[in-house]
Amino acid sequence: MSFSTRILCIGAGYVGGPTMAVIADRCPHVKVTVTDINAPRIAAWNSTDLPIYEPGLDEVVQRARGRNLFFTTDVAAGIREADIIFVSVNTPTKEFGQGAGRAADLQWWEKTARQILANAGRSKIVVEKSTLPVRTAAAMSRILNSNGSGMRFQVLSNPEFLAEGTAVQDLEEPDRVLIGSEETEDGLAARKQLVDIYATWVPRDRIIESNVWSAELSKLTANAFLAQRISSINAMSALCEMTEADVDEVARAIGADSRIGPKFLRSSVGFGGSCFRKDILNLCYIAESYGLTEVAAYWEAVVKMNEWQQTRFVRNMLANMFNTVAGKRIALFGFAFKADTGDTRESPADAVTRALIEEHANVVITDPKALPNARLDLQDVGQLLAFEEDPYKAAEGAHAIAIMTEWAEYRSLDFRRIYDAMEKPAFVFDGRNILNHRALFELGFNVFPIGKMALKHF
Numbered sequence: 001m002s003f004s005t006r007i008l009c010i011g012a013g014y015v016g017g018p019t020m021a022v023i024a025d026r027c028p029h030v031k032v033t034v035t036d037i038n039a040p041r042i043a044a045w046n047s048t049d050l051p052i053y054e055p056g057l058d059e060v061v062q063r064a065r066g067r068n069l070f071f072t073t074d075v076a077a078g079i080r081e082a083d084i085i086f087v088s089v090n091t092p093t094k095e096f097g098q099g100a101g102r103a104a105d106l107q108w109w110e111k112t113a114r115q116i117l118a119n120a121g122r123s124k125i126v127v128e129k130s131t132l133p134v135r136t137a138a139a140m141s142r143i144l145n146s147n148g149s150g151m152r153f154q155v156l157s158n159p160e161f162l163a164e165g166t167a168v169q170d171l172e173e174p175d176r177v178l179i180g181s182e183e184t185e186d187g188l189a190a191r192k193q194l195v196d197i198y199a200t201w202v203p204r205d206r207i208i209e210s211n212v213w214s215a216e217l218s219k220l221t222a223n224a225f226l227a228q229r230i231s232s233i234n235a236m237s238a239l240c241e242m243t244e245a246d247v248d249e250v251a252r253a254i255g256a257d258s259r260i261g262p263k264f265l266r267s268s269v270g271f272g273g274s275c276f277r278k279d280i281l282n283l284c285y286i287a288e289s290y291g292l293t294e295v296a297a298y299w300e301a302v303v304k305m306n307e308w309q310q311t312r313f314v315r316n317m318l319a320n321m322f323n324t325v326a327g328k329r330i331a332l333f334g335f336a337f338k339a340d341t342g343d344t345r346e347s348p349a350d351a352v353t354r355a356l357i358e359e360h361a362n363v364v365i366t367d368p369k370a371l372p373n374a375r376l377d378l379q380d381v382g383q384l385l386a387f388e389e390d391p392y393k394a395a396e397g398a399h400a401i402a403i404m405t406e407w408a409e410y411r412s413l414d415f416r417r418i419y420d421a422m423e424k425p426a427f428v429f430d431g432r433n434i435l436n437h438r439a440l441f442e443l444g445f446n447v448f449p450i451g452k453m454a455l456k457h458f
């Protein structure tokens, strides 16, 4: 089989894996190889039990794997063969030195750049897929091109906008694909090669071209704006609780304005996930490094509001449970940062668990998919913690239930059975506003939604 183009992706994680699978599925003429230093992860990609769960992903991988989609740990061979190299490696927040806790840790990126240089053998196109600080492409380009090898590398920025749980759909029918390049003759030619690949299945008017800096900054800006909407509606939720307004009614009313739009206005205990917090802090760091203190403070407030919403949630629990939860069993329903994923990164449930443990509550966590990650995340937390697969068992003997993740199955639980098995007075704190609050109240629960009047029997 002869292929028109050979693509390599370094990094087989949440972004690299699904993105490459969809490219391979849609472009049978392109050979796509995905590599990772993590051998068990590659083995899983080659098995029937893929390392990540995404609706539709199994089918996409099955269609393409072995045909034009390959998973391997041999990074060097992959680099040698490829015409286009996507880099989709971790960019966690830096935990040491300058910019600790805010800046992105670029050590994996730099190592990857050097590895590409050592194995390339000829000029290639390198595509940034990880979310990176603005101007990383320039640094990458310097490492790759100032070595006297005679090779020329074009570095493109092609940020990923997929959300977990809808990755395949987001990739197959993206709102837009963004491709940034240097605006030189070589840069534009490289840009065109990548545009042509996406244009195999993405309508041409959804492929946006720009310079590299715009592409890089657009990714951070998109996440900052999305998170800002959640913090904005969450700020209003606190005010709603004080004034007897209903945050869902407010969201519906403002969302009907076509300039605002209805999406991403669900008030909650807070946003989580691997991107929002990290990207905003990164944006703040960049702004500060250019002396733009006000810009940094403005965006930082989005993160602070999110933290405050979580603190406020626990404070509300305490205040309504007679100012003490010490020795009381509290069942947290959900630990994933959102429904339909086992991912727990930056989940508000983590902060809530820790705050309750600090108050000496006996916390029991249930979740249909995230218990393995929850166990890992909470390894450092002592004996006051338990894990329970069955939500009914989790609720047995509990004083309170707190909904942390909007799992659909929580809506259809038998709450009479749950109520009967709980201590009285029984409390529900609905951190996702997914339950039928009136019905719960009528069963006897004291119900505390977000941004709505509490329904209390006392």
Ligand code: UDX
Pocket: 160, 161, 162, 163, 164, 165, 223, 226, 230, 263, 264, 265, 266, 267, 268, 269, 270, 271, 272, 273, 274, 275, 276, 337, 338, 339
């Ligand atoms: C996000 C972006 O959506 C995606 O474009 C980017 O590439 C990566 O970051 P993801 O982290 O997978 O994707 O999840 P998303 O669905 O955006 O939700 C993020 C968090 O916000 C979740 O904790 C979710 O529960 C919360 N959320 C979302 C709300 O609290 N209210 C809302 O209205 C929407």
